[in-house]
Amino acid sequence: xxxxxxxxxxxxxxxxxxxxxxxxxxxxxxxxxxxxxxxxxxxxxxxxxxxxxxxxxxxxxxxxxxxxxxxxxxxxxxxxxxxxxxxxxxxxxxxxxxxxxxxxxxxxxxxxxxxxxxxxxxxxxxxxxxxxxxxxxxxxxxxxxxxxxxxxxxxxxxxxxxxxxxxxxxxxxxxxxxxxxxxxxxxxxxxxxxxxxxxxxxxxxxxxxxxxxxxxxxxxxxxxxxxxxxxxxxxxxxxxxxxxxxxxxxxxxxxxxxxxxxxxxxxxxxxxxxxxxxxxxxxxxxxxxxxxxxxxxxxxxxxxxxxxxxxxxxxxxxxxxxxxxxxxxxxxxxxxxxxxxxxxxx
Numbered sequence: 366x367x368x369x370x371x372x373x374x375x376x377x378x379x380x381x382x383x384x385x386x387x388x389x390x391x392x393x394x395x396x397x398x399x400x401x402x403x404x405x406x407x408x409x410x411x412x413x414x415x416x417x418x419x420x421x422x423x424x425x426x427x428x429x430x431x432x433x434x435x436x437x438x439x440x441x442x443x444x445x446x447x448x449x450x451x452x453x454x455x456x457x458x459x460x461x462x463x464x465x466x467x468x469x470x471x472x473x474x475x476x477x478x479x480x481x482x483x484x485x486x487x488x489x490x491x492x493x494x495x496x497x498x499x500x501x502x503x504x505x506x507x508x509x510x511x512x513x514x515x516x517x518x519x520x521x522x523x524x525x526x527x528x529x530x531x532x533x534x535x536x537x538x539x540x541x542x543x544x545x546x547x548x549x550x551x552x553x554x555x556x557x558x559x560x561x562x563x564x565x566x567x568x569x570x571x572x573x574x575x576x577x578x579x580x581x582x583x584x585x586x587x588x589x590x591x592x593x594x595x596x597x598x599x600x601x602x603x604x605x606x607x608x609x610x611x612x613x614x615x616x617x618x619x620x621x622x623x624x625x626x627x628x629x630x631x632x633x634x635x636x637x638x639x640x641x642x643x644x645x646x647x648x649x650x651x652x653x654x655x656x657x658x659x660x661x662x663x664x665x666x667x668x669x670x671x672x673x674x675x676x677x678x679x680x681x682x683x684x685x686x687x688x689x690x691x692x693x694x695x696x697x698x699x700x701x702x703x704x705x706x707x708x709x710x711x
Contacts, residue, residue, distance in 0.1 A: 384626060385622055392454070392654065394658045395658075396456060398658075402446065406439055406443050406446060418582055418586050422582070433586075434593060437591075437593035441594050441598055441641060441642060443469050443473060444469070444598055446465070446659075447466045447469040447480075448645070450462040450463065470559075473539075474543055474591065475563075476543060476562070476564075479543075482556065487499065492606075492614060492628040502602070504690075505521060505692070506694055507700070508694065530599070530687075531599060535592070536592055539598075601645055604678060604686055605629055605632065605648040606628060608676070608683075610698055611698075612624045630646075631649050633646065639663075643659040644663060647665070649675055650665050688701040690702060691705055693708075
């Protein structure tokens, strides 16, 4: 399949299925390393939360908001640990993964068992035009967009607008939508139990904190952390699959391994951002073998440098991805509304 491949992607004659086999040896997690990773993520987050409350108590609200930025970074990192738990990659045993993920889900406002199921659907269907709608960002083809009514086009434009996608959208997703098992509401009791159990724990912990510090302090401390972390998380998920030469295909041409390698980006970030995002930018490797713990992903690229050349996105490249909103089936790439209009004018 040539869809989504740039010149660098064909270097070394990459075979996606063979890559998956090669990466299996990196899957084994280290219990000690995982425990340390938990400690160096949760500990600083709790300390920053306390510092934010102290600064608010002394009237230094500007410092409270400033400290929300690194605190949000640590919360994003906790979400990435929850993410690895969902893949069974953080600990060897499922119970350890699941209960760690459930506890972290309370802190991240993300019901673990519900999210794990929708995320598994995402991994099993990424890039498949017939299986869109769960665990992904809504993406229309040019033909589908042109077939919409005026109202339908307006709704899609609003949905894909940066102010909604990275502003209102993340807040709605994590604070409102995650309170119900949206997408799996008819899939039995497990999604409901996960969601309602997480909601109850959030209310309990939030109630205790409000009783201890007051609703004003709680709101000014925790809400900015949540909103910033939500935006960071949605941004990362967006650029992992919404780049120009990603891969979308109809069911008869779709290949799981090919989409994993060429439909997922390698987001090249500075070292400190790689740490806060738990190497999730190495997303093509993650999709090839989701059982690899995030702390082993850099080793994969060191031992297989040819993977470093595939689907690379720099910070500047990622900013330019925001305008890409429609899949052009004729040219096998994502395009902007402006490019669509130019194609129509030809």
